[in-house]
Amino acid sequence: MEFIWLLFAFVCGLAVKMINLPPLIGFLLAGFLLNFLGFEASSTLDSLANIGITLMLFSIGLKLHVQDLLKREVWASTLSHMGVWSITFAGIAMLLTILSLPYFGVLEFSTAALIGFALSFSSTVCVMKLLEETGELKTRHGQLSLGVLVMQDIVAVIFLVAATGNIPSIWAIGLFGLLLLRPIINRIVDQAGHGEMLPLTGLFLALGGYELFYLVGVKGDLGALIFGILLASHPKATEMNKSLMNFKDLFLIGFFLSIGFTALPSLDMILMSLLITLVMLIKFVLFFVLFSKLQLRSRTSFLSSLILSNYSEFGLIVVALSVANGWLNKEWLVILALAVSFSFVITSLIYRNAHRLYRRNKEALRRFETPKCLPEDIFVQPPNAEILVVGLGRVGRGAFESLNCLAEGTVAGMDADKNRIQTMKEAQQNVFYGDGEDADLWERLDTSGMRLILLALPIAEDSTNIAIQLRKANYQGHIAAIARYQDEREELLASGIDNVFNFYTEAGMGFAEESLALIHPTAKAE
Known part of the structure; x- marks a missing residue:
């Protein structure tokens, strides 16, 4: 890639990111700016x-x-959708043709439907x-x-x-x-x-x-x-x-x-x-x-x-x-x-x-929901769960298995990946399907018996949103979450989450303590 492309992509991408917009908007803007300034695209x-x-x-x-x-x-x-949309757009285009708007005036219904199909x-x-x-x-x-x-x-x-x-x-x-x-x-x-x-x-x-x-x-x-x-x-x-x-x-x-x-x-x-x-x-x-x-x-x-x-x-x-x-x-x-x-x-x-x-x-x-939903959209809550782990990726799965060793029979897991849930169910693990950001789920889920919910999600904003939804659903227990960076940890604590685990920093500390115990057995006990 030529340096000038990288320069414009970097500057525009960084500029929109600084105002909290997705970088792809900056990349689109960079392309139009390069074109306006007379640069030409190449086969590269x-x-x-x-x-x-x-x-x-x-x-x-x-x-x-x-x-x-x-x-x-x-x-x-x-x-x-493709059929109905193509016909609908063609009808709108014909109306604009009657109004003699630029570029629409020469369209026929067939060509308008073709544009609708493209869109x-x-x-x-x-x-x-x-x-x-x-x-x-x-x-x-x-x-x-x-x-x-x-x-x-x-x-x-x-x-x-x-x-x-x-x-x-x-x-x-x-x-x-x-x-x-x-x-x-x-x-x-x-x-x-x-x-x-x-x-x-x-x-x-x-x-x-x-x-x-x-x-x-x-x-x-x-x-x-x-x-x-x-x-x-x-x-x-x-x-x-x-x-x-x-x-x-x-x-x-x-x-x-x-x-x-x-x-x-x-x-x-x-x-x-x-x-x-x-x-x-x-x-x-x-x-x-x-x-x-x-x-x-x-x-x-x-x-x-x-x-x-x-x-x-x-x-x-x-x-x-x-x-x-x-x-x-x-x-x-x-x-x-x-x-x-x-x-x-x-x-x-x-x-x-x-x-x-x-x-x-x-x-x-x-109001637009049908009385009967599809079977896979109905979740079954495991009984007697006092601890719930939300997100069963690498960190969440490790936490779920460790907690099961410490408090067997009272731990449940929830994840939005149906295939992962199916695999864990086949292994006789106490898990169920659910999307943590689903506001409907927390309203329908019985959290009265839950004392602790762990949010093992990779995106801090998702954990913040779920914490807010849990409090609105009148959840009275404790909430813990994970973070990758210190600024994320501070944001999560500010949102009302009781404990935030920085798994980069604290995993290193745990590794050091476990290793130190090999040469100083009393270090871990202390």
């Missing part, structure tokens, strides 16, 4: 952007399970970044959103085949043979170890999957996704994803910069793109209604709809093809590039307050 920037997207799709695959895509709330909501996709990049930043990838609404994104990606493949006329090679049938190669792929990952070979193996599989699918005439991004899904059940899937995270985030900067290089807009283009951005509200309402009708709880419907209500970079591909085929004027590519950028900014700003918005409006939103 496009290559970096493509690698970032490929790694991101591979990472999605590592967290997905095929059975999740077969759920009715995933495929039915995706296909229904029906949600941004995989934007959604993934937000879910990662908030630690919600494995929550109910996080997994639902990822399922919808994958279904949209499948529709994208079908569209590209139909629009370009490029039918996949007969050799594409051989891709089904990847299922037979799964043991070999797993063996390769086993041999990679835990060092630098693990991220290198991930890069090899992600880019190799892309090239393999592209070679037989199938969308390369889908190949990266499929290879990730093949590894989703591997014990090292989570470790591999973490090892690739920094690489992926760095390469994705190229993607955000590349959007700004699309074209320089006129004032009319900016106004039309803002108008299209406002229509996202309808996209949100459609998602919410469909999810609610499919028996999802109001909170799941609300959060999923909110994070999916943006426009996708794939929409630019659809419009580019339409321009190349003479179906649309080239100005529409600029208008949609701006609308996509604006949608990223709005979604990033609003979703950061999503849980607060739900708590504020939950009574009104609950």
